[in-house]
Amino acid sequence: MKKLLKKYQHAIRRNCIGDDYPPEGNVTFWRNRLFSNTLEFILPLSLITIIPGVVYSLMLGLYVLAIFDVFSFLFLLFIAFGKGVSIKNRKLMLMACTYLASAYLLFYIGINGPGLLFLYAGCIFGLLILSNSYTYFLAAINVIICIAFGFVIFYNLSPVDAVNEITVAEWIATSVNLIFLSFLSCVLLPRLFEGLSTTIRKQSELKVALESSLHEVEQKNHELEKFAFVASHDLQEPLRMVTGFLSQLERKYGGQLDEKAHQYIYYANDGAARMKKIIMDLLGFSQMGQLNYPKESVDLGELLDDFRVLRRSIIEEKSATVETETLPIVNSFRAPLTQVFHNLIDNALKYHRKDHPPRIMVTATDGPHHWSFSVQDNGIGIDAEDFDRIFIMFQRLHGKEDFSGTGAGLAIVKKVIDNLGGAIWVESNLGAGSIFHFKIPK
Numbered sequence: 001m002k003k004l005l006k007k008y009q010h011a012i013r014r015n016c017i018g019d020d021y022p023p024e025g026n027v028t029f030w031r032n033r034l035f036s037n038t039l040e041f042i043l044p045l046s047l048i049t050i051i052p053g054v055v056y057s058l059m060l061g062l063y064v065l066a067i068f069d070v071f072s073f074l075f076l077l078f079i080a081f082g083k084g085v086s087i088k089n090r091k092l093m094l095m096a097c098t099y100l101a102s103a104y105l106l107f108y109i110g111i112n113g114p115g116l117l118f119l120y121a122g123c124i125f126g127l128l129i130l131s132n133s134y135t136y137f138l139a140a141i142n143v144i145i146c147i148a149f150g151f152v153i154f155y156n157l158s159p160v161d162a163v164n165e166i167t168v169a170e171w172i173a174t175s176v177n178l179i180f181l182s183f184l185s186c187v188l189l190p191r192l193f194e195g196l197s198t199t200i201r202k203q204s205e206l207k208v209a210l211e212s213s214l215h216e217v218e219q220k221n222h223e224l225e226k227f228a229f230v231a232s233h234d235l236q237e238p239l240r241m242v243t244g245f246l247s248q249l250e251r252k253y254g255g256q257l258d259e260k261a262h263q264y265i266y267y268a269n270d271g272a273a274r275m276k277k278i279i280m281d282l283l284g285f286s287q288m289g290q291l292n293y294p295k296e297s298v299d300l301g302e303l304l305d306d307f308r309v310l311r312r313s314i315i316e317e318k319s320a321t322v323e324t325e326t327l328p329i330v331n332s333f334r335a336p337l338t339q340v341f342h343n344l345i346d347n348a349l350k351y352h353r354k355d356h357p358p359r360i361m362v363t364a365t366d367g368p369h370h371w372s373f374s375v376q377d378n379g380i381g382i383d384a385e386d387f388d389r390i391f392i393m394f395q396r397l398h399g400k401e402d403f404s405g406t407g408a409g410l411a412i413v414k415k416v417i418d419n420l421g422g423a424i425w426v427e428s429n430l431g432a433g434s435i436f437h438f439k440i441p442k
């Protein structure tokens with residue numbers, strides 16, 4: 001049944017909507033859509049109303065009305081399914097059908113029947129499905145039909161006595177209201193479509209502008225990554241020279257240098273080591289955008305076990321605990337995900353309060369579209385003002401005397417999660433600990 005209904009809808013839509021539209025649609029698309037929806041509903045509904053209508057007409061001896069009913073239904077079928085008819089002509093045929101029905105109903109039933117209603121409905125219908133250029137044409141048809149019916153009443157042309165009993169004054173009083181409403185609708189409804197059309201146009205212009213800006217940003221990002229890669233790669237060589245010559249200086253001339261000179265060499269070596277760390281972080285950051293290896297199933301429980309083994313000495317040294325709930329197996333990229341968990345837990349181990357051994361808890365929540373994780377610690381905490389800053393490359397909240405580091409870890413974590421289509425954020429109270437939350441799509 002469902003399949004049949006789909007087939008029925010598809011056949012009408014193919015004939016009545018067309019396919020030459022921008023992806024977001026335009027006013028013509030929505031008018032055609034409305035037209036096709038109307039036919040989809042009108043056909044079964046007319047079938048329901050036509051059967052009692054025909055029976056009633058036959059009982060009253062109104063054979064022409066019965067034939068008209070059947071003919072109208074066949075005409076509707078042709079409008080919906082007939083081959084080789086343009087959408088515009090289908091619409092005009094539907095309008096003609098509605099107006100003809102209204103004129104016919106007026107002629108045979110008079111103002112007590114649904115004729116007037118059909119006349120107004122025809123006008124509204126036309127305003128919705130035809131282009132704005134037909135606006136006053138529709139109201140004019142109503143005027144013409146009203147005048148014509150005035151003549152029918154005046155010259156007693158209807159075969160039905162009840163219709164001929166209506167006086168011209170009565171008809172004028174009634175039809176004036178209909179004409180007034182038709183003209184009012186002709187003024188108001190097209191404005192709605194004009195507004196809709198402007199909104200859709202502006203929306204598509206905005207979309208184009210947004211896409212081009214996005215492309216530009218992506219390109220700039222790519223250039224920046226390339227620059228960071230080349231710069232950090234090229235900086236390694238001169239740095240190696242500096243450290244190489246420093247150690248030569250110490251080895252060859254160490255005996256001739258005084259204590260101050262040794263101290264200077266020590267500082268120079270320390271600076272070079274820090275610079276090397278920064279260069280390596282920058283290199284890592286610039287390469288983090290590329291997820292050009294395949295996804296695999298990553299057992300996060302195992303990943304955390306490996307972490308505990310790898311960091312056993314620091315965990316023991318700090319009397320830390322790294323606890324986890326049962327962690328899932330996810331289908332993702334192993335290396336970047338490992339980097340995310342390692343960086344976050346390393347930070348939780350590093351930024352702990354004196355006399356408060358780190359207590360770290362890693363949890364996972366299974367959502368409908370995402371996996372959500374959190375890494376909670378009881379460390380020094382972060383001021384709410386710095387929640388955004390800590391995710392920026394090389395931004396640190398502490399001097400190297402307090403905590404070692406380059407300020408690249410969280411920037412790398414954020415970049416990895418962004419690239420996976422996820423998000424990361426922090427919740428923290430100074431002096432009480434932090435929770436880093438992140439989610440990644442499944």
Ligand code: ADP
Nearest residue numbers: 347348351381390396397405406407408409410
């Ligand atoms: P790094 O640790 O090398 O400084 P990160 O990018 O990992 O660089 O962190 C940036 C800053 O965020 C750190 O300097 C630190 O001040 C703060 N931070 C990160 N993690 C925590 C944490 N778990 N608790 C408190 N502060 C943190």
